Amino acid sequence: MMKKEKVLINSFRQIALDTIEMVVENAYISQTAKPGQFLHVSVEGHMLRRPISIADINKEKNTITILFKVVGSGTAKLATLTPGMSLDVLGPNGNGFQIDDQQKSTILLIGGGIGVPPLYYLGKTLAEKNIEIISILGFQTKDYVFYEEKFSNLGRNYVVTDDGSYGEKGFVTDVVKMAGDFDSYYSCGPLPMLKAITTKLKGKPGMISLEERMGCGVGACMACVIPTKKSGGYKKICSDGPVFHAEEVSL
């Protein structure tokens, strides 16, 4: 269950162009969070909290790793913080990736840009269950690439850049064939990427993690909805998601 918690910034480093990795300490969140959940981070001088995915957890050390890209004033403000400072977060928020404990299969992880982080904690968790992991990570250019090594440690890994400045050239969908056979997929990234993937992999079981501008982040304001395929209604990304079955939602 989500709580309002103070987390202490333990470390802070830039790991790619405009991309910061922050390790924060908090017992409650580190012990309870699941892959795919996020923190809803209060940023000084800003009305609304910022949703940031949990990228990794170290339960022994009570730490949570988050990665964020500086894209606007809120993330720019976060990028001025230093170890020793603390953050006010709600967390862990939302429902994470469903993991079938019985699964003995091959899983494809497909991440795009700043959608990559939640897949890392997912992959690590799956790998611990001896599931075979293949990952495809897409970035704009070489300068934005991060966590390649970490994913390589989980299994076969492909990096793609839009301009070919690193790894394969093109989009993640172009590389799916190379990845070979797999049973189901998990994906997170920009909407156009998710659209392309769910279209390309239609029929395959898959889960996708979505983004939308949020008000409350707890399910109360109806800001962050996504139309569902059957009922004609909406689901809330913050509380029903951010992870959905690929077939469930209309992108």
Next chain:
Amino acid sequence: MMKKEKVLINSFRQIALDTIEMVVENAYISQTAKPGQFLHVSVEGHMLRRPISIADINKEKNTITILFKVVGSGTAKLATLTPGMSLDVLGPNGNGFQIDDQQKSTILLIGGGIGVPPLYYLGKTLAEKNIEIISILGFQTKDYVFYEEKFSNLGRNYVVTDDGSYGEKGFVTDVVKMAGDFDSYYSCGPLPMLKAITTKLKGKPGMISLEERMGCGVGACMACVIPTKKSGGYKKICSDGPVFHAEEVSL
């Protein structure tokens, strides 16, 4: 002439209840400021700058001392700063106390609460000219008293508290008689105090430093006006003042 300058915070200490003394470093302002001028300080997250008087200057070290009382959100924010950080200020602003270089006389300084600071740099400057200084400093209670020793070093000094918890009990006006003879006076403090003083000392040459809520702080917005006695018009406290002849303005 006022400029927009960055000043570096050299030291920061609490010197009385809710009262902070900050020493900041800036060559331009320290070399050009006169007693009675102020800094117009930008405070993060606040639309309007805060006017804070110059309490002391050290020209050798290029430093300016300011004192402020935490009364609202702006001063509370300033109180979270630490040495090494810098402030964006306009300064030196306004016209300071007129000092007659030829003066060979006795001067009475009358300060109330957070109106005391500008009188210190004034007193120091006058003392360097071998003018005799008598000072009366009024505070709410013992806990708010500051700079007593510094003023004692300039000459005879009386401290008054509203509740008598330190020094004399009562208002600064009650002590004026004790102070004995003097030629002219300089005063800064809350409006009721200035009203009482200018009434009591009617006829004596005096200069008073006024406060008003400011917009621009540079004379452009007409926010900070004070009615003048003769012309029927207004003067601007930020640019025509903050120091005025006691007879010039209608309090």
Next chain:
Amino acid sequence: MNNLAVNLPGLELKNPIMPASGCFAFGREYSKFYDLSKLGAVMMKAATGTERFGNPTPRVAETASGMLNAIGLQNPGVEKIIENEVPFLANYDTSIIANIAGSTLEEYEKVANAFNQTDDVHALELNISCPNVKEGGIQFGTDPGMAAKVTEAVKKASRLPVYVKLSPNVTNVVEMAKAVEAAGADGLSMINTLTGMQIHLPSKKPLIANQTGGLSGPAIKPVAIRMIYEVKQHVSIPIIGMGGVSTAEDVLEFLLAGASAVAVGTANFNNPYVCPEIIEALPETLQKYGFDSVQDAIGKGIVQA
């Protein structure tokens, strides 16, 4: 000893603090953070005659000290709200205010009548000012005559006290207030959001899918205070104030301006505990500024001009 209680038509409030409509859904989410019995009341999300899906996304944008929203009245419809949501809230020791909306007079009547059939709702908040509904094109919230008409209709359709929620997007809010008072309103609720827009530079179009949205948060507090101050001097029905409240000091400012109770909207999003924290801080804040009770402070900031 401070007394936070306030009695208003239909509402015996143990304290004057309630979450504002649309910022608290039907309470379930925030009930995970604290006991809703702490609240003076809960203003439920707007109910319409039938289910509404609302506007496309993005539905919110951040602004300086505020936010824009164009949710578009997404709600499951009054019947489901009565069936599923009111009973949940009725478990708590707090007053329930149902916010009712519609595109037509008939829809308002239908919703008002439906709530009239239940025992657990204590008052209606008549939302004639939601800027995000375009259907029908009728501006209930900006035309005094239309506002009076819908107030009368709702009063007829329900025994419950009616608080009419006024829009700030008008030239003359006093005229609106007088019109609905004359039409039988038991109280006022003000203000709803100011209509605003943000243009997204990368896409070169309005960020909110609905183009315009309602501006809320501390940015609009001065407008809310001004309007309440003005209206209070011209009506004798009580006002529930709102618009940018996030501290006990803000609450006192609203009370002084003439509000008898205060709703907290946007501030819940940054701090889910904002309502109970304000309630806890309120006695000390009242005392600090010399008031014995909430009742004592109402309208005390009004100076005859």
Next chain:
Amino acid sequence: MNNLAVNLPGLELKNPIMPASGCFAFGREYSKFYDLSKLGAVMMKAATGTERFGNPTPRVAETASGMLNAIGLQNPGVEKIIENEVPFLANYDTSIIANIAGSTLEEYEKVANAFNQTDDVHALELNISCPNVKEGGIQFGTDPGMAAKVTEAVKKASRLPVYVKLSPNVTNVVEMAKAVEAAGADGLSMINTLTGMQIHLPSKKPLIANQTGGLSGPAIKPVAIRMIYEVKQHVSIPIIGMGGVSTAEDVLEFLLAGASAVAVGTANFNNPYVCPEIIEALPETLQKYGFDSVQDAIGKGIVQA
């Protein structure tokens, strides 16, 4: 290469940036910070027929991302402005826009006519929306008929192009814009301040001596953008936009919403260099979002609904 120039009635602006009326007096104070020739134009402080002393103090209050002001049109009167202030500004290579105000139709005519006699003023900004003047009780700024009347009168009294400054405190700003366009306005200037209030807790009364004040600053930007966006689609005269501008991105947002030039008010108070800094940043900002020139961006954010 970016082109910042914009040509508007009476105004050949080398760039679209100008300080807003009342936030820059007559330029002397800020001329100590930078060369006023950098500015596209200067909008002078309101001029009235005779000297005005303005309101008692306090005249300003800080709000969340904004401020309230009730200066009350303090100015030395149009004659002295023409004698002492216009010649000073005329030393600079920038356009001069005279903001004119009055309590009566006759006073407006008088001021307009006085500026008509000078060579150095390039346009008039007709301030029908100053919320801080109560004399006469006439609401030029909120009644379309009155607004048209004063526009016509001023057009007759002066050969200079007239930009009518609209109030945001109206139910229907498009109606106001159309009324003054039909009455001969050469352009619009929008928005003036939103009427607001702050209550000072320690003294238990409105902080601003005038009770209400005009809300300006980033807090009101979403309202300004919305109004400009709405009006642009219904008039063919150009709009000078304002309300909370403090960066080159803000300027681009106003251009996209339909403004042809942009005034900067409150932001000068925090950063006296804000205008030249925006002018310097503007070419890069335009380029970043794919525009060749200011002209190119005007109205490009408008999506047909």
